[in-house]
Amino acid sequence: MSVSQKTKSAILFLSEPVHTDLYEELVSKYQIFNFRFAKKGKSREEQQEKFLEYVSKNFYPATKHKLDALYLGYAGFAPLPAGLTIEMIENNQQLQYLKVVVMCSRGINNVPYDYLTKNMGAVVQNYDDSELYVANDVADCGVYHVLESFRKFSYQQSKLREVLHSDGARGHLRGDAEDELRFCFGHELKVIDDDGTLKSQDEVKTSETNEGKEKNRPVQKKETTDVYEYMYTISPMNKKALILGFGNIGQTLAKKLKYGLSMDVYYSTRSGKNTLDKSMDEFSYYPWGEWTENLSQFDCIILCLPLSPQTKHIVDEKFLLNCARFKQGNLNHLSLVNLGRGMLIDWANIPKDFIKTKIRHVGLDVFYAEPLLTRECDDLTISNSTITPHIGSSTFEVFNRSSEFCLDVIKKHLD
Incomplete structure (x- = not known):
């Protein structure tokens, strides 16, 4: 038998x-x-x-x-x-x-x-995602992190829930005193000082003025211009985004960023420029592996890559240094979003101050040691990051x- x-x-x-x-x-x-x-x-x-x-x-x-x-x-x-x-x-x-x-x-x-x-x-x-449901929903998650990086909606929502007063919430976010009734437009948020402490815009300006008087010279804004930009809420319109990895998720995200947020979208892949699909001609190609100072042109970099020996730790200290725009190591214009795999970013060897005070925003849907959140989240707060528990495609x-x-x-x- x-x-x-x-x-x-x-x-x-x-x-x-x-x-x-x-x-x-x-x-x-x-x-x-x-x-x-x-x-x-x-x-x-x-x-x-x-x-x-x-x-x-x-x-x-x-x-x-x-x-x-x-x-x-x-x-x-x-x-x-x-x-x-x-x-x-x-x-x-x-x-x-x-x-x-x-x-x-x-x-x-x-x-x-x-x-x-x-x-x-x-x-x-x-699962065969031939109908692109996964690609669409992961791309939506990417749009969320990108939009949050510019507008900081979650950070502002958290303060509004605490204060329960719209004008008051805007003032609190700028750093106004508790009883201050001065109107706040809402685009100014607290800024991060070199030592990592939070200061209001007025505190920084007063400090600059006093320093200028003491030295009997005009106030120089150069040293803090980049810090101001760190915590302004800004529009994503016409900002440059670079998507690393251009499979179904990357392509779907590119269209959402271009037509939904009016961004200027570039892409880079290990296989080179896509010359077969003419619909991709609307996006500019950035040469794969050119992780040079040319990266500083981008306001947002989104990782949509699989994990491989070639992509592991693709974002490291050198990569981020090449993204600096205002001065070496200053990334206050940059948003970094990871939708691919946690090990794409070499968190252990990235200086802590990059994440704590030097980068505008970090958006993560994947983590280095999933399901645990370890090194990458040590210095992430609701003011400088958004994190989601690997739910890009988690829809009904x-x-x-x-x-x-x-x-x-x-x-x-x-x-």
Whole structure:
């Protein structure tokens, strides 16, 4: 009697799918199992031990249920030390019958793709975003961070919720005294001094004036002009944006920035200028790898790159120094947004004062040591940054479409 005659096909879900008619059809045909990694309190090694223990107890040859399909959802095997490894498969017979492995994410991560497909003949499939729902929604997240970097809406909202008075909130943000009734237009925010302390515009101007009188010379604004610009709210209109990485997300974001925020958009890719798609001619190409002083022309740089040996730590101290515009190391005009992967930025070797006092804005949807927020967030505050918990594509529509897509792949290859 063959293995197939002695067993019943089983599907293991590591996350909850959408319970559509397609899901119910799979339930009626196959044995369904559900395993969840612990959200906290367990080390990666403990998570792996629990998973393998569950697999060994519930699937053939320990039982009649043969594990034919894995539904990984978004996180998949990220909680394990190295994901699902070849060693784990070879040492656990229960994992050696896999026919289908599906994941709702846009990447294929934490599984040995070549081994599963070539050695085992399994189908390994991630969500196909052919309708560009993921690209559109991640691009929306990028627009949010870019717009916030210029207008600082969240920072102003936080003060308004505290003060509950629109005129008063604008005054507080500028640094006016509690009982001051002077009208504030709303474009002036507190500025950051060289020592990292916050000062109001008036405090800086008074300090300049006194210094000028003491030295019996005209007041020179050169030393603080860049500091003023750090915390003005400014319009994104006609500002220059550079997008590194120009796949579906980068292209969709470029259109939103150009037609939604009226920005002047450039792009750069490892493959060079796009000469095949004429619709891309409306965007200027910036040469890949030219991380020189020419970067100083850009007001905003957005990372839409995958992680690879060529892109890891692409933004480092040297890269940022070349972005300086007013004087060496001063980035008070620059907004840096990361929608790609946390390790694109070499946070450990970027001087802390760049983030604390030298850069206008940092917008992050991804982090270096996800899911933890570590080095990159030490000096980020609501006044100089926006952070979102990797939710660029986290919409109802994407969740439903990716779930249904993966369920359909399982159905086609098990039926």
